[in-house]
Amino acid sequence: MSVQTIPVTLEVNGHNHSLHLDPRTTLLDALREHLGMTGTKVGCNHGTCGACTVHIDGHARLACLTLAAAATGHSILTIEGLAAADGTPHPMQAAFVAYDALQCGYCTPGQIMSAIACVAEGHTRTDDEIRDYMSGNLCRCAAYPNIVAAVRHVAGAV
Amino acid sequence: MQPFTYVRADSLDAALSEASQPGAAIMAGGTTMVDLMRGNLAAPSRLVDIGHLPGLSEIDTTGPVLRFGALARMADVAEDATLLRDYPALSESLRLAASQQLRNAATLGGNILQRTRCQYFRDGISNCNKRVPGSGCSALDGENREMGLLGTSDQCVATYPGDWGAALAAFDTSVELRSVGGSRTVPFAQFHLPYGDDPAHESVVQPGEIVTAITVQAMPAGRKSTYVKVRDRQSYAYAVVSATVALEMDGDTVTSARVSLGGVASKPWRAPEAEAVLTGRTLTEAVALEAGAAAFAAARPLHHNAFKIELGRRAVARAALLASKRT
Numbered sequence: 001m002s003v004q005t006i007p008v009t010l011e012v013n014g015h016n017h018s019l020h021l022d023p024r025t026t027l028l029d030a031l032r033e034h035l036g037m038t039g040t041k042v043g044c045n046h047g048t049c050g051a052c053t054v055h056i057d058g059h060a061r062l063a064c065l066t067l068a069a070a071a072t073g074h075s076i077l078t079i080e081g082l083a084a085a086d087g088t089p090h091p092m093q094a095a096f097v098a099y100d101a102l103q104c105g106y107c108t109p110g111q112i113m114s115a116i117a118c119v120a121e122g123h124t125r126t127d128d129e130i131r132d133y134m135s136g137n138l139c140r141c142a143a144y145p146n147i148v149a150a151v152r153h154v155a156g157a158v
Numbered sequence: 159m160q161p162f163t164y165v166r167a168d169s170l171d172a173a174l175s176e177a178s179q180p181g182a183a184i185m186a187g188g189t190t191m192v193d194l195m196r197g198n199l200a201a202p203s204r205l206v207d208i209g210h211l212p213g214l215s216e217i218d219t220t221g222p223v224l225r226f227g228a229l230a231r232m233a234d235v236a237e238d239a240t241l242l243r244d245y246p247a248l249s250e251s252l253r254l255a256a257s258q259q260l261r262n263a264a265t266l267g268g269n270i271l272q273r274t275r276c277q278y279f280r281d282g283i284s285n286c287n288k289r290v291p292g293s294g295c296s297a298l299d300g301e302n303r304e305m306g307l308l309g310t311s312d313q314c315v316a317t318y319p320g321d322w323g324a325a326l327a328a329f330d331t332s333v334e335l336r337s338v339g340g341s342r343t344v345p346f347a348q349f350h351l352p353y354g355d356d357p358a359h360e361s362v363v364q365p366g367e368i369v370t371a372i373t374v375q376a377m378p379a380g381r382k383s384t385y386v387k388v389r390d391r392q393s394y395a396y397a398v399v400s401a402t403v404a405l406e407m408d409g410d411t412v413t414s415a416r417v418s419l420g421g422v423a424s425k426p427w428r429a430p431e432a433e434a435v436l437t438g439r440t441l442t443e444a445v446a447l448e449a450g451a452a453a454f455a456a457a458r459p460l461h462h463n464a465f466k467i468e469l470g471r472r473a474v475a476r477a478a479l480l481a482s483k484r485t
Contacts, residue, residue, distance in 0.1 A: 003161055004161075004163075006164060022161070023161070023162055023163065023164035023205070024159045024161065024162070024195075026192070045196075046193050046196060046197075047189060047193055047260060050257065050259060053259055056262075059233070059262040060258055060259045060262055061259055061262050061263050062189070062259045062260065062263065064192075065188055065189050065192045065193060065260075065263065066188055066192070066263070067164070067185075067188060067192060067205075067207075069164045069166070069207070070166070070185070070188060070207050070209055072166075073210070114258065114259065117258070118258075131392075131393065132392075132393045133258050134258075135257055135258075135392075135393035135394035136256075136257025136258055136259045136260065136394055137257075
């Protein structure tokens, strides 16, 4: 059967995008396959790895478990929207570089989106609290100690 | 994922009308529903998105009846200072569940309706009476370390996975349901169904019904309560065993006790046998362990999961001792 599409408007990094999507399309696939924004990564694609973490209305959420249609009317922030207009990296991006908080880098966009929310919501009182808040983001290279250090650095700077 | 028509409801009446259509399913936060659809474990022809409905996300944790709107987000409720002070077990059950990203999306109503994480159910190919009634149960003689040992049957040994539901079972909890036909309130103890011969049906929710609120009778034991969760890793894992204990005490003597279990049973599991052991006794470690043993007296262990009996006994004991120290 032919699949019907529905109009979906997504506000991503401050810009509105009007799309026609199969209702089954997730926010993750809409970002990557329809908007060409491949910074948000596909990992497990069922909510266990955190590679697809974006912000929806300021909260860290999983784009793989969010239907694009359900994201209409909400403000979406992805890794592509973090740097300043002149290209200066977001402080969390800079901290991940400074603290070598990655190896292969595949989980990094999701890690950084969670890390920014972790600091913004004040869950940085101890390293254990950072680890617990960040536990939804897996890193198969196990850069965890350096990720915690990067988060702690940014938390201390704000 | 099978094709479906997406409908975003902008009022409860509209949602109820849409939900009454044949083939309709409800989605709120989406964390469970999208995952089930992707695995072809749910295949609605009409997906009714109630995640944007106004008025169903308020909570009241101060009155004689605690009231949780079904669309309240787990993360928001976990941060509620009154709940943390007066009902720490409920707060902890939310904070220790899932990951931050999931807690930000998942709703309290959806949470109590989440389906088992049994691998033989989820894989879509094994024999599973829950997924394909009559096909058998691959878990019975399979890798059953994570399976349940209370409330199970010869047809199904899968566990109810939720933390929030496991903790709610220790309290006088009810679930409010609405449909185009009206509303009804179901005691939480009757909300989830025992497996018996029909493990495919897990709750009393009928097609067309929407969970609108969860209510909990206020009680003093809420303050002396805790949720102990034992996991294979420290964060972001389902409970291997969990124990909720809420106590009223006169000095060192327990005057009233509530005990429930998670990760070990087919549904959120109240343990009146453990409550009976605790009530009227001076709370010592030995009494706490005796209560833990009573909670598992009816356990039906499988090949790989008998360890949960001892682990669960100790989890109950630890929860009782921790709860007794709360003020």
